[in-house]
Amino acid sequence: MTQTALGPKMKGLWLENCELRICDDIAQPQVLPGEALVRVKLAGICQTDLEMTKGYYPFTGIPGHEFVGEIKSAPDRPSWIGERVVGEINAFCGHCPLCLRGLPHHCLKRTVLGIVGRNGAFADYLALPLNNLHLVPDSVSDERAVFTEPLAAALQILEQMQIRPTDRILLVGAGKLGQLIARVLLLTGCHLSVMARHPSQASLISKLGVPLIQEKSFPQRHFDTVVEASGTAQGLSVDRLAVRPAGTIVLKSTYKGETVLDLASFVVDEITLLGSRCGPFTPAMNLLEKGIIDPTSLISGSYGLSKSIEAFDEASKSGVLKVLLRMQ
Amino acid sequence: MTQTALGPKMKGLWLENCELRICDDIAQPQVLPGEALVRVKLAGICQTDLEMTKGYYPFTGIPGHEFVGEIKSAPDRPSWIGERVVGEINAFCGHCPLCLRGLPHHCLKRTVLGIVGRNGAFADYLALPLNNLHLVPDSVSDERAVFTEPLAAALQILEQMQIRPTDRILLVGAGKLGQLIARVLLLTGCHLSVMARHPSQASLISKLGVPLIQEKSFPQRHFDTVVEASGTAQGLSVDRLAVRPAGTIVLKSTYKGETVLDLASFVVDEITLLGSRCGPFTPAMNLLEKGIIDPTSLISGSYGLSKSIEAFDEASKSGVLKVLLRMQ
Numbered sequence: 001m002t003q004t005a006l007g008p009k010m011k012g013l014w015l016e017n018c019e020l021r022i023c024d025d026i027a028q029p030q031v032l033p034g035e036a037l038v039r040v041k042l043a044g045i046c047q048t049d050l051e052m053t054k055g056y057y058p059f060t061g062i063p064g065h066e067f068v069g070e071i072k073s074a075p076d077r078p079s080w081i082g083e084r085v086v087g088e089i090n091a092f093c094g095h096c097p098l099c100l101r102g103l104p105h106h107c108l109k110r111t112v113l114g115i116v117g118r119n120g121a122f123a124d125y126l127a128l129p130l131n132n133l134h135l136v137p138d139s140v141s142d143e144r145a146v147f148t149e150p151l152a153a154a155l156q157i158l159e160q161m162q163i164r165p166t167d168r169i170l171l172v173g174a175g176k177l178g179q180l181i182a183r184v185l186l187l188t189g190c191h192l193s194v195m196a197r198h199p200s201q202a203s204l205i206s207k208l209g210v211p212l213i214q215e216k217s218f219p220q221r222h223f224d225t226v227v228e229a230s231g232t233a234q235g236l237s238v239d240r241l242a243v244r245p246a247g248t249i250v251l252k253s254t255y256k257g258e259t260v261l262d263l264a265s266f267v268v269d270e271i272t273l274l275g276s277r278c279g280p281f282t283p284a285m286n287l288l289e290k291g292i293i294d295p296t297s298l299i300s301g302s303y304g305l306s307k308s309i310e311a312f313d314e315a316s317k318s319g320v321l322k323v324l325l326r327m328q
Numbered sequence: 329m330t331q332t333a334l335g336p337k338m339k340g341l342w343l344e345n346c347e348l349r350i351c352d353d354i355a356q357p358q359v360l361p362g363e364a365l366v367r368v369k370l371a372g373i374c375q376t377d378l379e380m381t382k383g384y385y386p387f388t389g390i391p392g393h394e395f396v397g398e399i400k401s402a403p404d405r406p407s408w409i410g411e412r413v414v415g416e417i418n419a420f421c422g423h424c425p426l427c428l429r430g431l432p433h434h435c436l437k438r439t440v441l442g443i444v445g446r447n448g449a450f451a452d453y454l455a456l457p458l459n460n461l462h463l464v465p466d467s468v469s470d471e472r473a474v475f476t477e478p479l480a481a482a483l484q485i486l487e488q489m490q491i492r493p494t495d496r497i498l499l500v501g502a503g504k505l506g507q508l509i510a511r512v513l514l515l516t517g518c519h520l521s522v523m524a525r526h527p528s529q530a531s532l533i534s535k536l537g538v539p540l541i542q543e544k545s546f547p548q549r550h551f552d553t554v555v556e557a558s559g560t561a562q563g564l565s566v567d568r569l570a571v572r573p574a575g576t577i578v579l580k581s582t583y584k585g586e587t588v589l590d591l592a593s594f595v596v597d598e599i600t601l602l603g604s605r606c607g608p609f610t611p612a613m614n615l616l617e618k619g620i621i622d623p624t625s626l627i628s629g630s631y632g633l634s635k636s637i638e639a640f641d642e643a644s645k646s647g648v649l650k651v652l653l654r655m656q
Contacts (some may be wrong), residue, residue: 264583277595
């Protein structure tokens with residue numbers, strides 16, 4: 001992860017000390033054994049990218065972890081050259097205690113594309129292990145495929161817990177990730193309600209036929225599960241009031257800062273708090289390929305790499321959903 | 329819940345503004361339809377009782393919720409008069425939304441014996457709904473039966489989540505409830521380790537053949553599940569370091585005060601935090617009756633009601649386990 005190494009150079013967006021800048025002399029990623037070099041076609045700006053510019057995580061390098069691209073080089077699997085791929089973001093070692101316990105996403109030595117120890121997707125090229133890459137069927141456009149990673153993150157909720165068709169679910173937050181979570185939860189048949197702050201986000205939820213709940217008046221101790229995707233620490237106080245005893249609050253947002261909780265009340269009401277992060281790519285791609293989930297209405301804008309700082313500014317605005325960076 | 333009503337009087341321990349006093353002119357409980365009057369024989373002091381004297385919950389009345397007694401009057405089931413019983417502590421309405429969803433322990437209108445809106449067991453008599461009472465088999469002594477309620481609370485962990493025989497579990501805290509949790513968890517065959525603060529508590533754990541883990545050096549990100557029964561807010565920071573990613577922290581302690589958490593780390597590590605309170609009486613009684621769990625080694629002392637304030641002082645001391653109050 002360096003700007004100064006010898007070898008071929010590329011253009012990319014560089015994050016350092018919470019500052020972004022566009023560079024055209026970044027060293028192309030080295031392709032380690034078992035890895036592939038991917039030419040990025042389209043990448044999405046995620047809330048985590050925005051939080052990193054506020055210091056959520058001290059990352060220096062190229063951010064970006066939602067992408068679709070084309071394999072340029074793959075020494076261990078040359079037949080894949082030219083294939084269109086998306087990629088899981090956690091690159092694991094395969095032999096630490098957590099990998100050996102079936103938890104590669106939590107590998108003690110993992111790098112995470114554009115987040116931890118590995119340059120990301122807001123550049124001409126990225127490198128990822130072949131095991132992380134998934135071929136994109138021809139019928140799935142770049143604009144759909146670029147949503148595979150966040151859609152997988154939404155699906156992770158169903159990987160971690162059972163949502164019953166008869167459950168009453170409240171989704172708090174209808175931003176980039178929240179919109180995808182809403183679409184995933186609807187597929188369970190559950191009774192979903194959504195608390196959306198911004199009118200344009202609320203409008204997209206309404207188009208799904210999902211009832212909106214107001215922050216000022218909502219049924220308390222009512223929801224079997226509350227999914228926290230508001231991206232703010234304030235969300236949790238709403239969640240806590242809305243969830244029924246013996247219910248679950250799913251945490252999907254990462255943000256900088258600490259939260260004060262009365263844990264005795266979690267014991268008395270037997271609340272479950274469930275942290276949820278990255279999810280499974282294959283079912284996400286299935287849903288995109290079959291057209292069961294169409295995320296394209298969530299695209300707020302699309303920018304070239306040379307306009308990527310404007311793209312970040314746009315993505316930071318209240319109510320704006322997915323902003324894409326088009327690399328070529 | 330009054331000291332001044334007319335009718336027969338009784339002796340009991342009274343809690344008001346965090347102060348305890350022994351009274352001999354407390355009105356005997358009124359027996360409402362569907363309830364029974366129970367002559368208390370033996371009652372146990374729980375950590376929650378001690379926390380209430382520190383203001384954990386603003387209860388005024390007779391504390392105490394672990395007991396064994398004899399039915400003195402039961403207008404709706406006179407055949408039970410003279411029977412020895414233990415009692416579930418949550419008295420529910422049966423028709424609120426939470427009762428109708430199968431969550432009577434979380435009834436919106438519940439009273440809780442010696443904790444919320446209902447006088448408790450540290451007195452000559454208490455009243456509870458017949459539905460809350462469980463007959464005690466002749467083979468189960470009073471000294472064992474009085475542990476039914478906390479043993480049920482320990483079993484609630486297994487009611488809420490799956491503990492696998494191959495799981496690595498850390499129990500943080502080996503006090504009154506922790507000792508029972510250790511005995512329950514051992515029955516799963518799991519690999520249990522315990523962090524015990526006081527030498528006498530550690531010694532009881534060692535007698536079970538369970539390895540002790542030191543607070544200063546313990547394996548991090550290692551345990552599938554960590555059970556928090558330390559009774560202090562500090563416990564959670566140990567729990568958080570000890571639990572593996574995608575693992576569970578079970579909260580069994582209620583105490584006054586707030587805890588500061590970095591919730592983003594719960595998301596990244598996909599930690600589950602599970603609040604756990606009261607549990608099922610029938611299996612607890614099964615384990616006592618069959619001698620699978622013998623709690624009598626946890627008895628630190630036994631006092632008459634007239635010495636109940638000394639009993640509370642004793643129960644508050646570090647390392648002391650179950651202190652019993654003998655009512656007759």
